[in-house]
Amino acid sequence: MSIKPTFTEPKSRAARVMAGIVESWRKIRRKTRESGPLYTTQLVIQHLIPKNLFNVQMFFLCELDLRKFARVRGNDPEIRSATEKDVDLLANLGPSLSFWCASFERGARVWVLEREGQVIAGMRLIASDYSEDWLFPILFKGPPKDIWGTYLKVVPECRGQGIGTRMNRHVASECARLGYSRIMSCVDTLNRNALRADQKVGYRRIIHFIVIRFLGFTLVHSKGSLRLGRWSSRRRLELQVDLFDKKPC
Numbered sequence: 426m427s428i429k430p431t432f433t434e435p436k437s438r439a440a441r442v443m444a445g446i447v448e449s450w451r452k453i454r455r456k457t458r459e460s461g462p463l464y465t466t467q468l469v470i471q472h473l474i475p476k477n478l479f480n481v482q483m484f485f486l487c488e489l490d491l492r493k494f495a496r497v498r499g500n501d502p503e504i505r506s507a508t509e510k511d512v513d514l515l516a517n518l519g520p521s522l523s524f525w526c527a528s529f530e531r532g533a534r535v536w537v538l539e540r541e542g543q544v545i546a547g548m549r550l551i552a553s554d555y556s557e558d559w560l561f562p563i564l565f566k567g568p569p570k571d572i573w574g575t576y577l578k579v580v581p582e583c584r585g586q587g588i589g590t591r592m593n594r595h596v597a598s599e600c601a602r603l604g605y606s607r608i609m610s611c612v613d614t615l616n617r618n619a620l621r622a623d624q625k626v627g628y629r630r631i632i633h634f635i636v637i638r639f640l641g642f643t644l645v646h647s648k649g650s651l652r653l654g655r656w657s658s659r660r661r662l663e664l665q666v667d668l669f670d671k672k673p674c
């Protein structure tokens with residue numbers, strides 16, 4: 426798997442720094458318009474401060490019951506399964522080439538919505554794995570066949586047109602057909618667009634949890650369960666939370 430080198434005009438250092446600042450400012454304005462100032466501030470802080478130095482995040486663990494999708498046929502003709510050959514296209518969508526390569530290495534299933542050779546939307550699911558390198562230092566106790574790590578992204582220019590909801594519906598019916606009973610999705614409590622997109626397809630919030638990272642230590646709290654420790658991708662913090670407790674949070 427390799428990225429083709431692209432030729433770019435050499436620019437002075439000052440010009441590159443200036444272009445970077447202008448681009449970041451544009452991104453911040455768009456994000457504030459789309460997702461609100463609170464979520465944007467959180468993303469800016471995360472961008473500026475290394476996550477293991479200081480980071481506070483709250484999440485909803487949401488569950489989608491796939492029983493109601495079992496008889497849904499009508500798959501979306503614009504959406505197709507992606508393979509490792511599509512990583513360069515997916516890298517353009519973001520967040521990064523390494524994210525998509527690592528996802529495929531971990532056995533992810535990926536779907537894309539492609540128009541004129543460009544990936545407009547991508548969705549990833551990983552069975553029985555719930556931890557991300559920095560984001561989820563947690564291994565929830567639950568039936569492994571049901572726990573999926575989800576990631577959905579739509580290019581900024583095409584958001585708010587129902588594409589996220591179409592991806593969610595298509596993937597849910599595919600998973601139901603493959604015999605899975607539920608999809609778990611972890612969404613930042615400030616990411617209102619993602620919460621809305623999930624809610625539209627029928628996700629139910631089942632657990633609220635908080636992750637605080639400070640000077641290499643991580644504290645995870647949810648439903649009376651607390652873990653504090655040094656977390657690494659080899660040594661995860663296991664949270665004893667009953668994923669079948671049906672009380673909504």
Ligand SMILES: CC(C)(COP(=O)(O)OP(=O)(O)OC[C@H]1O[C@@H](n2cnc3c(N)ncnc32)[C@H](O)[C@@H]1OP(=O)(O)O)[C@@H](O)C(=O)NCCC(=O)NCCS
Nearest residue numbers: 459576577578579584585586587588589590618619621622
């Ligand atoms: C979350 C996300 C995938 C939703 O995709 P989408 O194609 O905009 O989804 P939908 O069009 O189905 O709309 C979902 C909700 O987004 C909100 N929305 C509306 N216009 C929007 C716009 N221009 N931009 C962003 N979100 C908008 C609305 O609340 C909408 O619900 P509504 O139709 O009931 O008003 C997309 O915003 C995204 O890629 N975000 C960045 C990546 C991310 O945070 N992923 C989730 C974490 S895994």
